[in-house]
Amino acid sequence: MSEDELKSMRHSLAHIMAQAVQRLWPQAKFGVGPAIDNGFYYDIYLDGATISEDSLPKIEKEMRKIVSANYPFERRDVAIDEAIDWAKENQQNFKIELLNDLKRSGTTVASELSVKYIGSVNEAPSKVKTVSLYSQGDYVDLCRGGHVDSTGKVGAFKLTKVAGAYWRGNENNLQMQRIYGVAFATQEELDKYLEKIEIAKQRDHRKLGRDLDLYTTSPLVGVGLPLFTPRGTILREVVSQYSNQLRQKFGFEKVWTPHITKKDLYEKSGHWAKFGEELFLVKSQETSDEMALKPMNCPHHTQIFASRPRSYRDMPVRYLETTTDYRDEKTGELGGLNRVRSLTQDDSHVFCRPDQIEEEINNLLSAARELYESIDMKLRVRLSYRDDSDSYLGNIDLWNSAQGQLKSAVERVGLDYFEQDGEAAFYGPKIDFMATDAIGREHQVATVQLDFVQPQRFGLEYVDINGNSTTPVMIHCALLGSIERFLSVFIEHTGGWFPFWAAPEQVRILTINDSVLGYVDKITTILSETTLTKPVKYNDVRFTSDIRNESLGKKIREATSMKIPVQLIVGPKDVEASEVSIRTQAREEKIPLENLSGYLKSL
Known part of the structure; x- marks a missing residue:
């Protein structure tokens, strides 16, 4: 499925979700509902009611009824005053505001609408005489289009979360509820994406930071x-x-x-x-x-x-x-x-001098x-250029020269790149x-x-x-x-398993019993005298010793939960063999004690 087809499918699902919400909460007032990366959302205001994430399965169930009904998406072009009358009759205050703004200043607001929920428009009209209304079944919405043929052709979807959003992004306006969903052409693609999202939750830096x-x-x-x-x-x-x-x-x-x-x-x-x-x-x-x-x-x-x-x-x-x-x-x-x-x-x-630009950029x-x-x-690499707006300072010829030099530098070093204006x-x-x-x-x-x-x-x-x-x-x-x-x-x-050089705690010594404490002293001496040089130079090894009177299993679990990259397990057999047992995320091995410093330097 092409990107344009995916976008139409996701935009159609925003309308289907709004229709489902309207059936469940007839008092719902609708803002904007665009297709976004991997899915869609709709901003909704419920006077005196709240949609929680517990409500999402109920909305999804109603959406699936609409999908099964396979309503056609039907477009009707109407005069803008007629559209305003429609919005008033249905008490859709946010649509009234958008339409009135569109009527007063078509260029600015039409552009805003196109960005927020209608789709990409290269050049908004200078004067708006008509707008389009789209309907599917018993639901009608203001929209420029970008839909599938009918509600039964929307692929696989799932509602994911509810968030707050100020109307038109202005914190002085009413706060609405934004319902998000994800959508893909097939169930398999959706399942893979949801699995990735679940993995992302486990890797969330806020959770791991704590x-x-x-x-x-x-x-x-x-x-x-x-x-x-x-x-x-x-x-x-x-x-x-x-x-x-x-x-x-x-x-x-x-x-x-x-x-x-x-x-x-x-x-x-x-x-x-x-x-x-x-x-x-x-x-x-x-x-x-x-x-x-x-x-x-x-x-x-x-x-x-x-x-x-x-x-x-x-x-x-x-x-x-x-x-x-x-x-x-x-x-x-x-x-x-x-x-x-x-x-x-x-x-x-x-x-630098102009003749030094190439070398300096290459170094960086x-x-x-x-x-x-x-x-x-x-x-x-993204080559980030100016657009045609007046938001930039400086002579346009200098800009063009600078943009050309950056592109040449990236091409010379063979980096994959794309260009983006604005x-x-x-x-x-x-x-x-x-x-x-x-x-x-x-x-x-x-x-x-x-x-x-x-x-x-x-x-x-x-x-x-x-x-x-x-x-x-x-x-x-x-x-x-x-x-x-x-x-x-x-x-x-x-996922919190930092490379050895970056880990806050690189090594933890775990003892089996108190009989090995003298041997632990030898290990700590080696660790204290070891200086790491790659990729960050002149770093001492960051280590701790867990010599508590606790089971080895508990000590290993705690060190693993803190994602310590190297665990040194020390027991009587290690002392006898003058070895150290090394446990990492990837493997377990034994090495001679005399090789420990070199082993750590190689990581």
Whole structure:
């Protein structure tokens, strides 16, 4: 089945679900109901009633009756005033609002409708005279179309959850109930998808973060402000150290910038006009300065570059800073580590000559590829370009040049890529790395961005070979991106079984009885003297000893539940043979004690 056919099928199911809800709750008021990736949803308002997830089987049962009836989807084009009369007669207040907006300003609202529930429209009409109503059986809805022939041709489906959603995405509007469903052409495809979803639930970083004691949250601290435990802090510091080492290999040097700044910096950079509402504002009690918690680091790094004269011989200048930024995200969009108010970026910026762009981008592409290969995540690249809107700063010729150079760099290193308009930063195009996790989901992770705008806005310059003042090119890169978001992906990708180098606790010694405690001392001496060098250099082995008077079975279960990658089981026979019994997720084996250090270094 083609993507267009799937989309029509899923959109038809949104209508069938709405019809089922209307039969069960006649007072239901309907908002919008689009097809989405893997399924569909509909926003519904029930005055004085609530649909819970316990209601989903009942709705599904009614949907299957409608499917069995095989009602044809029938289209009727009507004058917009007639459609408004229909909506009033059926007390569909949200449809009345949409139709009135459509009548007043066809272009804007028609585009909005097409995005939200009608389907993709390249160019909305400038004036709307007629609209279409679709019916199946006793149900009628406002819709542009994109349906199967009849209700009996909708494949396999299942309703999955109920969530809250503000009408038209505005938190000042009524909150509606959004019912989600998934749908595929065959039952087999649906079953595979549901199995994947069940696996995803078990890998949910919020669950594992709690079970593995990695981070916590507190209502006293605030939503979107995670607190990392000792184990979680080790994890974030190890991956941060790895990112730093990869960049330092290519000549990046560490810098440090304060967490607050005058808002003037962001006004000059252009961030204030674009993201002013997302900034946390800080008021000084000593001066009249208007301050903000920093939401990003690039404007600060421009000021370090500008702090002294630069020559073409100094170029490129490369800075890295792993630091926490702050953004006043909407509370309804916060969840786990995916989206937070305090985000730590492994940020880096290159200031270079135009002739150095190719090499610098290639270095960053190499670093990103090495990092994600080391955690066994397949990468492809999204080349994120500007669209035709006026949301971007800078000369269009510079944009076209930058977009061409990024594409050439990606092609030179042989990365799989696709192009997408409208995903660029406001100051330049970017390379977004899309990583596929262990259960086939794709996540945006690292990014490389070319920027011709900020160096001009800040008046950055260097003296070229001819003695002329020249504006440098700025390249932004974050290999991990937001460390918090990266960790959410990393935790779910591994299911908490981190690679040996990243595990907060790498080794746990488990004793069978107290007679082996002297031998345990020899093991701990070896572990203490072992330094790991790959892929993160100069790391000591992180280990603990469980010498409690408990059964070995209990100790193994507890170590396994904490997903300790290497368990060293020590009993009298190991002492006698001068061996150690190693238990990992993959296998069990015995090795001579003298080989233990080399074994761990090889992992």
